[in-house]
Amino acid sequence: MKIGLFGYGKMGRMIEQLAVERNHQIVAKVDVDTQQIDFQSIDCAIDFSTPDAAFDNIKSCIDHGVPVVSGTTGWLDQYDEAVAHCKQKNGALIYASNFSLGVNLFFELNEKLAKMMAPLENYRVSMEEVHHVHKLDAPSGTAITLAEGIIENSDYNNWTLGKAKETEIAIKVKRENEVPGTHVVTYKSEVDSIDIKHTAHNRKGFALGALIAAEWLVGKTGVFTMRDVLNL
Template structure:
């Protein structure tokens, strides 16, 4: 499989190594200084670029009939437009806030726990995410996905960063050196606490999931998620 990498930072380089180890070829490494892109050699594209570039990268790949896997966060104001464009052009597109296989199982556990807790008003839920200091967006896309899983199954109306009122799910974002990603969901009452937590030990899990998603999407048409890739529906 011929893979193009949009964004060649730490994640791009890790994806490259995993893809090569799985027998694939990297046919393009597109970064901020790239001026010409040959889409004809690509079987699939993986985007871990900048928030300002992600939407245009997705549109360009779809326009050139190249399936695209996007893991860039911070651009989701344009997500609905990307979905509409993909459907219009009959393209193939996956966006995930986190491609880690463990995190996507964690998403399912989080939503299931929220359903179990939704009528237990004595519990207040809070979230905390910790990442490396180079991460540009806060809260993380993973934290937002977790929050959406709780909002869909609770009385909370929306989420807020660091502080909020009783109708808001508060997400605390921390930035520390050399932390790939830790996410905590905690339900607290006067008598006890329940928590679930995912801790990434390195970025390899994110990269592996993105490569697995790129293998899965070949030959398909539509807008998908990691729930489809992992058959979690």
């Protein structure tokens, strides 16, 4: 598969390394100074750029008939527009706040636990996420996805940073050194607490999941998620 990388930071370089190991070819490395892109040479694009560039990257790929996998967070106010554009152009798109296979299993576990806890009014849910100091958005896209999974399966109706109202999920954000990503969901009552936690040891899991998603997406049309890729 011939891959175009949109964003060539730490994640882009990790994807490049794994792609070569999986016998793929990187045919484009698109960054802020890139002037021209040969879209015809790209079988699938993988976008790990910046929040202000992601939507334009996705739109350009779809306009040129290139399937696109995006893991950039912080641009989701334009997600519905990207979905509509993809459908209009009969394109192919996968967006995920986190492509780690383990995290996507964690998403499923989070939703199942939320359903189980929903009738138990004596428990309050909260979340904590820890990332490296270079991360631009807070809370993380992964934390927002976790919060949305709880909201869909409980009486909570929103999330907030810091102190929360009765119907809100409090999210605590930490930025520390080079932490790849840690997420904890806690249900606490007067008598006990239940925690579920995912800890990324490095960025390799994110890169591998994005490549698996790209391999799966080629030849398809539509808007998909990692649930489709993993058949969850």
